Amino acid sequence: MDLSRLEEILDSKGSETFAIMEVLQDVQEAYRYISEEAIVRISERLDVPVIEVFRLANFYKAFSLTPRGRHLITVCAGTACHVQGAPRLLDTVLALLNTKPGETTADGAFTVETVNCLGACALAPVVVIDGKYYDHMTPGKVRALLEDIRFEDELAEDEDEEEVEAEANA
Amino acid sequence: MPEPITIFVDDIAIETTEGANVLDAALRAGICIPNLCYLPEVTPTGACRVCIVEVERHGRTKMTAACTLEAREGMIVRAHSEPVLRARRNIVELLLAEAPESPVLQALAERLSVTDVRYSRRDRDCILCGRCVAACAEVAKQGSLGMIGRGANRHKGLPFYKEEYCTQCNECHDRCPLELSPSGRRGDHCGVCGSELSMNDAIPDICEDCVLS
Structure with a gap:
């Protein structure tokens, strides 16, 4: 999986914890889903436990953890x-x-x-x-x-x- | 330095500090407020509601959890009034319906004279008290466990439900009310309420109803 778009998104949003929703939204839009790799990387970059990123991605219906169709x-x-x-x-x-x-x-x-x-x-x-x-x-x-x-x-x-x-x- | 203040729990004056945790202050003063999700070493969340109390403010009373209540000068708290006991019994009934097999919950029910559960048994074997999540984040400093999902689907879990995110430190397991069993381990009497349920190695002489662990 190509993670370069993810890195671009993370670079543009800064490393503050509160950027997490924006990052997740952009990742959802760019990849049409939020992969495990992406969640782990977001967790590292924003210094938030993996479970917190997973919880958020799981909680909101706007995010998908499995690839969505075109x-x-x-x-x-x-x-x-x-x-x-x-x-x-x-x-x-x-x-x-x-x-x-x-x-x-x-x-x-x-x-x-x-x-x-x-x-x-x-x-x-x-x-x-x-x-x-x-x-x-x-x-x-x-x-x-x-x-x-x-x-x-x-x-x-x-x-x-x-x-x-x-x-x-x- | 927080200011020393006096609060009144069940008409007994207790010396404590401004902003202190009311449940903790009451337990220290020897007033046994039944509780479940409270862990002294982590931030209280007020998840289980067992430590529910009445607080009187400006002539009005309000029910709230004692573990998340901050002490204020002259605060009047009732932990064993009739409405509080009624509410607490109901809460324990609801908890029992979720996990009827838990010895700790059964002991708590017995102590509160809850004899019947009017709700249908759900047998989920989890009451979502969050002790495991708090232990993972604040005791083990792992932050692996968390509450996932919303509403009726809320449950504890690891990211992607994969074991690889867990370090197997067992801090969560050791604090789960469904894994623990009252009495037997220490055999001592509780120094606070006098019951024979003491089983806490870290804080001796306090029974599981006070500081469940």
């Missing part, structure tokens, strides 16, 4: 969303991606999570995909959104392959 899909399961059909949305997403809540698809593309409320009950049911909120969702709309993401991913992959081929030809 796309994070959060289905709100709060009361308002539940009433408006969130369980059907979740079933649709899980069936489409063949995964379970909190788990990542085998190809590492998607992680599906549920959340208890996003504070956007007027927009219920809400699904968040990669930080973007989608309101008044239906199973059909979710299916279309996921297909769009898959399509875009494939395009990006094809472009990568073309670039590699172009380089090889040149």
Whole structure:
């Protein structure tokens, strides 16, 4: 695992203990999860026992201790969303991606999570995909959104392959 | 230098210092406030609530844990009033439901005349008193153990649940109320409450109800 990004983050945040949350947030963003190596290194640099860093990373739902997929899909399961059909949305997403809540698809593309409320009950049911909120969702709309993401991913992959081929030809 | 002050515990005047730990002051003065998570050598956390007392301030009473209560001049503390005893029995019932097999908790229940547990047994064999965590951080100076998770999922553990983070010093094990058993080891009578539960080698003549260890 490449820890250079981690060192950059630690260098930028200084060595004060209170920087720990910012460091964890940046590490989560950069690596899409917080690895054991990262936790041990943060513990050394900030002079905080390993267990304290682990506890924090474990406590907050925003942090993941296992690698998350390239796309994070959060289905709100709060009361308002539940009433408006969130369980059907979740079933649709899980069936489409063949995964379970909190788990990542085998190809590492998607992680599906549920959340208890996003504070956007007027927009219920809400699904968040990669930080973007989608309101008044239906199973059909979710299916279309996921297909769009898959399509875009494939395009990006094809472009990568073309670039590699172009380089090889040149 | 903290100022010498007088506090009143169960109507008995106790000389202590400003900001001193009320539980510690009472125990030193021979007033036995039952307690569980308190360890004299580490920072009190007030986790178990067994040492609950009533404090009177400006004519109002408030229930709080004695181990985290700082003494103030003229403070009035009641450790054995009817509401306190009722609350304490309830707390011990709750603790017993978590770990019914603990001999120490059974002894504590017996002493407080708790005969029935109205809560469903959970048999977790841990009451989250945090003595192990405190011993790890402050006695062994390891800081390996910690409380992980939140709410009902809170539990003690090592980072990533890996044994390699533990130095096997056993300071935690030696202080766990589920590992300890009352009476038998020393056989002495408690110098504070007179019960036959004394088992503390470090602080002789104090029973496990006073300074559980």
